[in-house]
Structures are given as structure tokens and as C-alpha cells.
Amino acid sequence: MRLLFTDPTFQIDGAALPGLPFLIDQECELVDVPNDYLLYVAAERGATRSPKTWRNHGEAIYDFFSWLEANDRRWNEPARSGAGGRHISPLASYRNWSLALTSAKTGGARLKRSTINQRLTCLIGFYAWACKRGLIAEVPWDADLRRVPEGHPSFLRHTHAAVYVEKDDLRLKVFNEPPKVLSLDQCRALYAQCRSPTTRLMAALMLQTGLRNEECRSFPRKYVFDPSGLSTRKRIRLDLSPSDMDLKNSKPRTVFVTWQCMRALFDYLSFGEGAARANRGRRGASPAPRPVFLNKFGNEFSEKALNNAFRQLWARPGRLPFHVTPHMLRHTYATLELFHQSTRMPTAQALAWVRDRLGHNSIQTTSIYLHTMELMDDDELNMYQGQLDAMVAGKGSA
Structure with a gap:
């Protein structure tokens, strides 16, 4: 087969x-x-x-x-x-x-x-x-209706109809574990071990926006501009569209990047490794718009390329002493963003904000980051964004 x-x-x-x-x-x-x-x-x-x-x-x-x-x-x-x-x-x-x-x-x-x-x-x-389609007489499992627990019960829950779903007896019971996130020291170590400016900037972008692997690989050049003249203290809004990049379920959403991150992206495309890679792949390239990040041959990254690049950072002796994947950066962003927004608004509103930034369909999915936030030190969470900006600008201790 x-x-x-x-x-x-x-x-x-x-x-x-x-x-x-x-x-x-x-x-x-x-x-x-x-x-x-x-x-x-x-x-x-x-x-x-x-x-x-x-x-x-x-x-x-x-x-x-x-x-x-x-x-x-x-x-x-x-x-x-x-x-x-x-x-x-x-x-x-x-x-x-x-x-x-x-x-x-x-x-x-x-x-x-x-x-x-x-x-x-x-x-x-x-x-x-x-x-x-009549190819078999019946499905090979039994199922029954089970009530779905409410993610966030309210005092008006008695007015809501109960929700039931069909549950099969085939799939295994799984106990959900909190998502794995990176500490500030681990982020510094990751940034230091990224020898390629391309991998380093991709990591920074995922930490600042919560982009998925495929979303980062397809992040379009049209979203990058010179931020000179904008306030360095305000984040820059980016409206992601499925017509421009790969988005899960083709669902558009809005993310925000810091001034420092946009500056780094602009310089990368204008003068850095990004410009060199784009020139390398321009000959014979299709007229279709190309993403920001290209491999060393000037071609778009394959589906597993970023996973492999991260694996090389920890799988080899003498490199990172901890396991890291691109998706862990999304979990780290979500935890930091939830903490930041929770200091400015009620928790329910903060969860809704992070849900929309991540592109989740349900606030119940986003609520898992309440547990990861509790596992991290408040002082570290307060320092995180400033340290990330410093690392992107090349001023961090890493």
C-alpha cells in the first residue's frame, strides 16, 4: 500500500x-x-x-x-x-x-x-x-447522547437549552494537559541559537502574533512597511486575509505587532538576508506574490521545513537543552497576551480578545491559557514583551 x-x-x-x-x-x-x-x-x-x-x-x-x-x-x-x-x-x-x-x-x-x-x-x-452511501449496513461502533458541559456558566444558564452531542465508544479518553510554553530565559536561549536571521525573525513574529506554522511561512510581503513616523509605543494592526496567506479554515483575523518587529521585518526585506534570498529566487519565479520568508535557495518553505529547523536547535548535542516546536511559540504568545489584557479588562473580555487574535471558534478553547498563565511568575510576565522587543532590536542580553 x-x-x-x-x-x-x-x-x-x-x-x-x-x-x-x-x-x-x-x-x-x-x-x-x-x-x-x-x-x-x-x-x-x-x-x-x-x-x-x-x-x-x-x-x-x-x-x-x-x-x-x-x-x-x-x-x-x-x-x-x-x-x-x-x-x-x-x-x-x-x-x-x-x-x-x-x-x-x-x-x-x-x-x-x-x-x-x-x-x-x-x-x-x-x-x-x-x-x-449503502456500502455497509451500519457503522462499527455504538454511540449515545451526552450533555456538553458549559465552558462559562452564568446566572442565566437556566434560560439556555442544554446542548447534547453524540459520543462514540471508539475513541479513547484523553486527559488534557496545559499547553507547553517557553519561559523568558528559554526565549532568550532560542533566539541566541537561531543562527539564521530568517529563523530568528520567524520565531520573533510567531511570539508576537501567535501565528501558526503555515501562517508564518506564508506571511505576505504586502503586510510589511517602513514604520518610521509611527509611535514606537503603539502596536501596529495587521488584518490577515485568506486571499493573501494560508489561514486555518480560511478565517480572517486581526493581529498586532510592535513597532520594533515591523522595523525588523522591513529591514530584513530591504537590506538583510530576506533581500538576498528574494533576489536568489527571483530568476524563473512565478509572477504570483511571494511570502516574506524564503529558504536559502530563494524558494518558499516546505510544510515541514520550520519544524525541522527548530528540531536542529535542540536535537544536536551542545544546542538547546529543552524541546521546542513552532506551535509552542503560539502557546507562549497566547499566555502573554492573556496576562497583558487581563490587567486592562475583566477576564472574560480578555479571553474574547485573545480568542479573536488566535482565530479560535470558541472561547472555551482559549480558556486553557488561564492555566498556563497561573504557572508563570507575574514578574516574568511583566518583563516579557519588553525583553522580546529588545531581542528583536538586537539589544537583548541574548
Whole structure:
């Protein structure tokens, strides 16, 4: 079993559809049913318009069908009898196999429960789609209705209708852990270890705005300007649009950067490594607008490039003594911004502000940063923004 993706020449009804995942078997024949579902996800379903979402579904389907092939099982076969006469579906058996995988290096579980659940969510979508189309008589799990707890109960909660959702018995119970954030000393160390001005400025931008990995990689040049004449004490508003850059769920939002960060971005594009990389990649480049950050060849960063760049900062001996990922910078920003806004307005309003800066759909998602804020020292939180500005301006202790 192999997972492949279409290139820009692939079209459906005259419209190009690059990045569509599809499976081929050992004989290099297309695997029809999962491929039909992946086509539905990418070309028909309106809620899944992101190629990253298509890839996630493709990888989950590929892993499951590879397991089926290795164990001589079929996705639509009847459940097998297990101990005590119980019936075990292929999907439940796959989940149990995933849980049992161990790491040869650590001896612990190879996959996190949250990772297994993410794959199961994609596979549940596949089976539900197959059932609606009459490919199977019923889905291989049981479900019941459960009441959703209120994120922020109020004294008027008795006037609200209770919200119930269908809960399956397939996915694992997961205990949420507080997001991992960087201390001020860790930010200084990270900034010092970023040997490339490009990686250093990308880290600074994510710490100041909470941009996701793909959002930072696609951050457009048109948003950068010379801030001379503006107050150095006021943050600069940037309205992010999905027509300019990659935004999750194509949801526009507004972020703010400090004067110092905008100055660094402008200088980077005008005189620094950014200008050199842009000139290097200009020959033969397409006329489409290019992002601020390019790799050393003058091309756009690949999907995993920034993760790999951060991994090199801590995976090699003598480098960072702590683990860091680009997404941890988003968590760090959210914690700092929530603390800053909480000193100026009630907590509920501060949460709503941070929710909008991050592009969350629910304030309940944003409320996790209340816990991370409590774990950090108030004095450190007060110093954070000034120290970040100093590091961007090249005046920090790092």
C-alpha cells in the first residue's frame, strides 16, 4: 500500500486539484473505496477545503488500510469474535494495535492517545460516509447522547437549552494537559541559537502574533512597511486575509505587532538576508506574490521545513537543552497576551480578545491559557514583551 498525492496537472471538470491524496495497492492499482472518500473530502465537502486537512485524512486512511493489508483483513468485514464471544470490528482492532505499539528507544507508547484519536476521527468520517452511501449496513461502533458541559456558566444558564452531542465508544479518553510554553530565559536561549536571521525573525513574529506554522511561512510581503513616523509605543494592526496567506479554515483575523518587529521585518526585506534570498529566487519565479520568508535557495518553505529547523536547535548535542516546536511559540504568545489584557479588562473580555487574535471558534478553547498563565511568575510576565522587543532590536542580553 502506498500513499500518493496529485500534482497541479490533475484536474476535475477543468479545475486543478493538486494535493489530493490517493492510495495504490501492491499491484499499483487504485484502491477505489478509500479514494472515493478522499475525493469527497477534497472536492465535495465544503467544510474541508484545506490541503492540510486532506493530507491528515489521507495519512489516517493510509495507515488503516496498510494495517488491513498486513493483517489480511477487509475494512467492511463483519466483526470477529474475541474472548468471551465478544465481537471486535477491524476499526477497534486497529485502535488496540495502535495503543500497543511501543518505542524501541524509550520502551513507552509510540503514539499518543490524542494522535490515535485524530486518526480515529478521520476513520469515523470514512465509515459514516460509507454507511450513508449503502456500502455497509451500519457503522462499527455504538454511540449515545451526552450533555456538553458549559465552558462559562452564568446566572442565566437556566434560560439556555442544554446542548447534547453524540459520543462514540471508539475513541479513547484523553486527559488534557496545559499547553507547553517557553519561559523568558528559554526565549532568550532560542533566539541566541537561531543562527539564521530568517529563523530568528520567524520565531520573533510567531511570539508576537501567535501565528501558526503555515501562517508564518506564508506571511505576505504586502503586510510589511517602513514604520518610521509611527509611535514606537503603539502596536501596529495587521488584518490577515485568506486571499493573501494560508489561514486555518480560511478565517480572517486581526493581529498586532510592535513597532520594533515591523522595523525588523522591513529591514530584513530591504537590506538583510530576506533581500538576498528574494533576489536568489527571483530568476524563473512565478509572477504570483511571494511570502516574506524564503529558504536559502530563494524558494518558499516546505510544510515541514520550520519544524525541522527548530528540531536542529535542540536535537544536536551542545544546542538547546529543552524541546521546542513552532506551535509552542503560539502557546507562549497566547499566555502573554492573556496576562497583558487581563490587567486592562475583566477576564472574560480578555479571553474574547485573545480568542479573536488566535482565530479560535470558541472561547472555551482559549480558556486553557488561564492555566498556563497561573504557572508563570507575574514578574516574568511583566518583563516579557519588553525583553522580546529588545531581542528583536538586537539589544537583548541574548
